[in-house]
Amino acid sequence: MTKGMIDVLLRGVDHIACLTHDPARLGEFYAAVFDAEIGPTRAHGQDGEETMTVMRIGPHTELNVFTVPSSDEADRQTPMWHRGRLDHFGLHAASYPAFATIRERLMTRGASDGTVNDFGSAFSMFFRDPDGLEGEVLVPKADDGAHPVA
Template structure:
């Protein structure tokens, strides 16, 4: 018998940006996120916001100077040891609607594709970071 996981899933993903207002606005407009906490910069901590994305998941976003952000967000391997994160939605229909909201909010967007048992949509946020939104696919779902 396999031991049961002690975690409930991800609580948050922490990310950095050079423009906290722009990135926050994108996640609020495209995903219906809610800013639940904001903190002004202090001598030993950058400005930050926590964006509730629903389902117990949040983004903790820290604002730092552009020149202090290492790596190349548009290149796999250049993004560091964590390449991207995937957000979950409840259905293909929600994913279709979300695609339009992300386009309206200024995201660079890919096509919805079937990857195994998931519908997948890759996009780039305003910082150029590649991310993904997924929905479980029913065995009877046909590729659209």
């Protein structure tokens, strides 16, 4: 390892589990915006009430989307920092062109206003999926200081 590199034990996020009432609608959104691969919805759990749909959003990352009819947690959307243990999630864009493509797709769907934030080492933009869950897309800054959507 070169000097200044951080030695890490993980390679990123494997999956994020979330609840929805409509996995087909959510799957259509993630497929259209992020080119996600949407698996079948299958029974899950012991009592037969739950279902699970796996949505592959990257080479090593999935959304594990559950429906639980007896739970109203999928309806609960409150302001930032008051949403429970999972407030939002961040996705790492593969490149500046990928960031720009995702941004345009989110804006077209009305899921983001397209604002790009400068967070020092990365550019970021926020979005809301059809269930109201907030997500963020980030791309590390290029060495030349270029903006991802110049």
